[in-house]
Amino acid sequence: MINLAGRTAVVFGLANKRSIAWAIAQRLHAAGAQLAITYQNERLKEECIGLLAELPEARAFQCDVSRDEEIAALFAELQSAYGKIHTLVHSVAYAPAEDLKGEFVNTSREGFRIAHDVSVYSLVALARAAAPLMLDGGSIMTLTYYGSEKVVPKYNVMGVAKAALEATVRYLAYDLGKRRIRVNAISAGPVKTLAARGISGFGDMLRSHAERAPLGRNVEVSEVGDTAVYLASDLSTGITGEVIYVDCGYNIMGF
């Protein structure tokens, strides 16, 4: 069992109990890490505080990652609360709903901008703000999806944003390597979260994914959480700039 006692982790992207961010927070907590969880706004605050009751000692902070002033305020608070941090989890993505249906060719300029700002630039902004607090080195991780490299119908602008996110991971890994900060992405197979709800045909997609994956099933969020614990730990100190697949092997198949 990996021991993260004495480490502080900050988790972004918690919306509800089905969030991948929540599974990661639970696993990091179980491994002994001290947790700071962020929520986007007042509307999500209650949900976050409610869940936190399950994680003794964890604290909640507000931060809308599309606002520079909220990022600055959050990291000032983290500095005074913890002094330093070790792990940052970015589990944030958003594209306007109308851009996740129909044809990619119809993506609006605004939809493209929003998807990239919220889902990609936020990682750059958070990494820059976190680096000065990662005094012992650190581990930054984000969540990506296979639609970044192969076409998944209707994933559309999110696929393009995830491709940019994976390239962002490599450039950040290069810059921050000299400060012993590692940056990686976890490519999770499809999971039924709030972000996936309302996507028509998602059920069929889950079925066909399970059928084709070498392990013959879909991934559990707890398995994504366990990979996050590994990336946060000293078992992965040689890994940076990488995309790690937690998809029951789906991505290796050609037919």
Ligand code: 0WE
């Ligand atoms: O990255 C994602 C989903 C991210 C997402 C989801 C939504 C739904 C609600 C981003 N923005 C929004 N905006 C909303 O208004 N996934 C990997 C899950 C996902 O989403 C899909 C998928 C898969 C898989 C959308 C179409 C096709 C496949």
